[in-house]
Amino acid sequence: xxSPATLSAATAADHTRWSARLWGMLITLCIVLFLDGLDVxxxxxxxPSIGTELGLTTSTLQWLVSGYVLGYGGLLLxxxxxxxxxxxxxxxxxxxxxxxxxxxxGGLVSSGPLLILTRFVKGLxxxxxAPTGLSIITTNFAEGPARNRALSIYxxxxxxxxxxxxxxxxxxxxxxxxxxxxxxxxxxxxxLVAALFxxxxxxxxxxxGHDILGAILSTAGMLLLVYTVVTAPQVGWVSARTLxxxxxxxxxxxxxxxxxxxxxxxxxxxxxxxxxxxxxxxxAIIAVGGSYFSWQFISTLYFQDALGWSPLxxxxxLLPVGLLVVGSAxxxxxxxxxxxxxxxxxxxxVVMAVGYxxxxxxxxxxxxxxxxxxxxxxxxxxxIGFPAINIQATSGIEDDEQGLAAGVLQTSMQVGAAIVLAVxxxxxxxxxxxxxxPGAMLDTYRPGLEFAAGVSIVGALVALLAFVPxxxxxxxxxxxxxxxxxxLVG
Numbered sequence: 001x002x003s004p005a006t007l008s009a010a011t012a013a014d015h016t017r018w019s020a021r022l023w024g025m026l027i028t029l030c031i032v033l034f035l036d037g038l039d040v041x042x043x044x045x046x047x048p049s050i051g052t053e054l055g056l057t058t059s060t061l062q063w064l065v066s067g068y069v070l071g072y073g074g075l076l077l078x079x080x081x082x083x084x085x086x087x088x089x090x091x092x093x094x095x096x097x098x099x100x101x102x103x104x105x106g107g108l109v110s111s112g113p114l115l116i117l118t119r120f121v122k123g124l125x126x127x128x129x130a131p132t133g134l135s136i137i138t139t140n141f142a143e144g145p146a147r148n149r150a151l152s153i154y155x156x157x158x159x160x161x162x163x164x165x166x167x168x169x170x171x172x173x174x175x176x177x178x179x180x181x182x183x184x185x186x187x188x189x190x191x192l193v194a195a196l197f198x199x200x201x202x203x204x205x206x207x208x209g210h211d212i213l214g215a216i217l218s219t220a221g222m223l224l225l226v227y228t229v230v231t232a233p234q235v236g237w238v239s240a241r242t243l244x245x246x247x248x249x250x251x252x253x254x255x256x257x258x259x260x261x262x263x264x265x266x267x268x269x270x271x272x273x274x275x276x277x278x279x280x281x282x283x284a285i286i287a288v289g290g291s292y293f294s295w296q297f298i299s300t301l302y303f304q305d306a307l308g309w310s311p312l313x314x315x316x317x318l319l320p321v322g323l324l325v326v327g328s329a330x331x332x333x334x335x336x337x338x339x340x341x342x343x344x345x346x347x348x349x350v351v352m353a354v355g356y357x358x359x360x361x362x363x364x365x366x367x368x369x370x371x372x373x374x375x376x377x378x379x380x381x382x383x384i385g386f387p388a389i390n391i392q393a394t395s396g397i398e399d400d401e402q403g404l405a406a407g408v409l410q411t412s413m414q415v416g417a418a419i420v421l422a423v424x425x426x427x428x429x430x431x432x433x434x435x436x437x438p439g440a441m442l443d444t445y446r447p448g449l450e451f452a453a454g455v456s457i458v459g460a461l462v463a464l465l466a467f468v469p470x471x472x473x474x475x476x477x478x479x480x481x482x483x484x485x486x487x488l489v490g
């Protein structure tokens with residue numbers, strides 16, 4: 001149910017000029033999403049320093065990344081639907097407060113397991129703030145140019161958080177790794193205070209929310225799926241443990257689908273999965289997120305471990321990606337208004353795939369101007385289509401299911417990216433050897449770069465294929481218009 005405050009905000013957002021309160025709400029939500037993205041990528045730069053100071057093994061350090069992904073990807077679907085049912089403002093404020101407390105705890109503890117626990121809790125909180133923030137926007141801005149503009153700005157901040165994480169991580173690690181945990185605390189608290197005043201009140205749904213069994217099955221299934229994927233490279237993809245876990249995941253999801261078909265108020269209305277725009281957007285975001293995270297992961301290892309680059313050197317080298325993402329906030333909504341989401345997604349994904357292919361020219365003495373910069377710029381252009389993906393996913397969805405649609409989309413990104421990264425890691429690990437020379441390490445990493453490029457290419461082809469039926473219909477209609485005989489046959 002949409003409250004009068006939400007309706008008035010949506011009406012106001014339908015006009016060309018937005019009120020200061022509406023802008024304040026949007027910027028507050030953008031900052032929180034930026035923190036979510038930042039936390040995913042910033043920690044990677046600090047891992048060597050954390051391991052040295054706390055005496056953690058490589059497998060333990062990996063869980064500082066995987067723990068966040070486990071909480072984030074495992075609970076996104078539940079987080080989005082919970083916001084629809086219990087009230088978006090309430091869920092957003094509680095989750096943001098938990099995020100701030102967990103960030104503070106992470107900067108103070110000196111135990112590996114406790115540090116991993118804080119990362120899991122932060123991921124859990126982000127699983128509620130991310131889809132809830134998106135649904136607050138889609139229910140407060142009228143569908144059309146106003147919503148397109150708001151979503152473009154919002155999702156650019158999220159993509160900017162991912163792409164700028166290396167820069168912030170390099171800067172904070174130079175001061176001390178604990179600052180990578182403490183930096184979000186004052187920002188999250190300021191956003192929490194702002195949200196108290198700027199996010200309009202809404203009401204919980206009058207019906208629904210009684211699907212406790214569905215919530216348990218879906219959450220358990222997502223958590224186990226993410227856990228299995230991130231641990232498979234270490235224990236083996238065909239080990240009894242991994243295969244057994246996948247079998248249990250399938251059983252949990254089959255049980256979940258059975259419950260959703262029979263319960264009166266399902267946690268997830270399965271009909272939403274027949275929304276073709278949501279499915280296409282989910283496939284696109286898997287390709288974009290999965291290929292980029294894998295590319296960034298391998299690039300970070302190669303440039304720092306093999307070529308001896310400092311974290312700040314690496315961050316500055318990849319900075320153009322973040323600058324392009326941030327700059328696109330000023331025009332991405334106008335591109336969508338003029339050309340639609342489909343063409344923008346297809347073109348930017350093709351450009352991103354070309355960037356990854358150009359990056360495959362990498363050698364042991366790469367020239368920044370002639371080799372790295374062109375590839376980085378093309379990859380950055382690929383992120384310009386990120387807002388269009390979010391707009392496509394939420395278009396035509398009723399207000400009471402906006403959180404669910406957001407949860408489906410962001411679950412696709414987090415879980416899909418985790419799967420792609422896990423496969424990339426397995427490919428790289430299978431080719432690892434004791435020779436640590438730059439040439440040998442490049443030989444080890446190159447198959448992973450090729451796989452990331454392949455994922456991007458497949459995503460681009462899927463986006464392009466969406467236009468084939470449309471082009472055929474247009475060609476047939478044009479032929480019918482010029483040839484009456486064809487029109488009669490049609």
